[in-house]
Amino acid sequence: MATAPPLISFLLISAAVLLTFPAAISSIGVNYGTLGNLPPPTQVANFLKTQTSIDSVKIFNVDPNILRAFAGTGISVVVTVPNGDIPALANGMQARRWVSANILPFHPQTKIKYISVGNEILLTGDNNTISKLLPAMRTINSALVRAGVRDVKVTTAHSLNIIAYDLHGAPSRGRFRPVWEKNILAPILAFHRQTKSPFMVNPYPYFGFDPKNVNFAIFRSPYKAVRDPFTRKIYTNMYDALMDSTYSAMKALGYGDVNIVVGETGWPSACDAPWCSPANAAWFNLNIIRRAQGQGTPLMPKRRFETYIFGLFNEESKPGPTAERNWGLFRSDFSPVYDVGLLRGGGRGRPAPALPAPSTAGGKWCVAKSGATNAQLQANIDWVCSQGGVDCKPIQAGGSCFNPSSLRMHASFVMNAYFQKNGRSDGSCHFSGTGVVVRSNPSDGACKF
Incomplete structure (x- = not known):
């Protein structure tokens, strides 16, 4: 080492x-x-x-x-x-x-x-x-x-x-x-x-x-x-x-x-x-x-x-x-120091440690900036949905946020989901300068942010 x-x-x-x-x-x-x-x-x-x-x-x-x-x-x-x-x-x-x-x-x-x-x-x-x-x-x-x-x-x-x-x-x-x-x-x-x-x-x-x-x-x-x-x-x-x-x-x-x-x-x-x-x-x-x-x-x-x-x-x-x-996955008695899903049965394949539930107290949301291009919006969607941890099904066909079928709306939804999961810190709404934190709820009908 x-x-x-x-x-x-x-x-x-x-x-x-x-x-x-x-x-x-x-x-x-x-x-x-x-x-x-x-x-x-x-x-x-x-x-x-x-x-x-x-x-x-x-x-x-x-x-x-x-x-x-x-x-x-x-x-x-x-x-x-x-x-x-x-x-x-x-x-x-x-x-x-x-x-x-x-x-x-x-x-x-x-x-x-x-x-x-x-x-x-x-x-x-x-x-x-x-x-x-x-x-x-x-x-x-x-x-x-x-x-x-x-x-x-x-x-x-x-x-x-x-x-x-x-x-x-x-x-x-x-x-x-x-x-x-x-x-x-x-x-x-x-x-x-x-x-x-x-x-x-x-x-x-x-x-x-x-x-x-x-x-x-x-x-x-x-x-x-x-x-x-x-x-x-x-x-x-x-x-x-x-x-x-x-x-x-x-x-x-x-x-x-x-x-x-x-x-x-x-x-x-x-x-x-x-x-x-x-x-x-x-x-x-x-x-x-x-x-x-x-x-x-x-x-x-x-x-x-x-x-x-x-x-x-x-x-x-x-x-x-x-x-x-203290680099080990296990102690000398085979008990795990922490769980990364490598144990079979009870431990294997369990999800990662749960993140705190996203909080919307205080009214902060992350949405796409008006000047963001379609290519940037699509890149934000692809990046967030490829990382895991954010449910992107609502923006897919039949999902609660598919309509209105707008790339800007879809990007805003996943960007905000990422923002909420990451404690609503301003840095997690950066998205290479294409995100902005707003105080008004951007939800639209059945599509809840």
């Missing part, structure tokens, strides 16, 4: 996405750390298989006890080569020995999906290890092929300090740091394209956000939309901007087609500051899960990101500040 990616100047504006969790969710991966008084791997594997919809785990070593525990569960496992082992593994013979000792005894009974060669190597500043990273990836891949293992892909996890953000802060201008771009990352991306393996990144809005603009990092409102001046794309949260900056950096090198996997992301439920809470952690991860299921980002719409949330457990033995011990 990265500790201090660079501050991103343009991201220091609060924002959020209103989210209602779907009735059923697809699976999600988790990082399985072991620094604490945690249950044995066999219990963990059984818990994940029988009581959750989690179908993949990522571990930070090649612990044989964990690999044996997940045999026959159908849960895929990402293993990690310890950083210190990388220089030796650049040697082909050593790589073959490593694969023989750490992969072949367990696969395919245990569904090893990826081998991450180290974790955030560029962040270490160890030039010897950095120079041996790609050679080790190649030799391990060759050792797998030689052993007849073709369904295990080789990758490495990167901290987002690999990105150099320009003064504009535009995601479309995201580029890799020049010191690594041509000599390190371009060849790694070429390897991924050749082997059809993913580029793994660890986007953490938690690190580097402005404390005055926490909402932009955790998908909460009120927010002021950020528009990329080059693409005109609108960003309502820091995570999408991080992901699109990464994509832009890859595309600038000619590798925009390489698949991206999110190796780590999350939000702590406790820390030494007020912005860490179970509610904020749940809200963050609910939005992350939604993106993993295909919501995508402004530059990668509808794209699914295989995602590993950090982490499975609160790890009580981790050193450092309070946050380090």
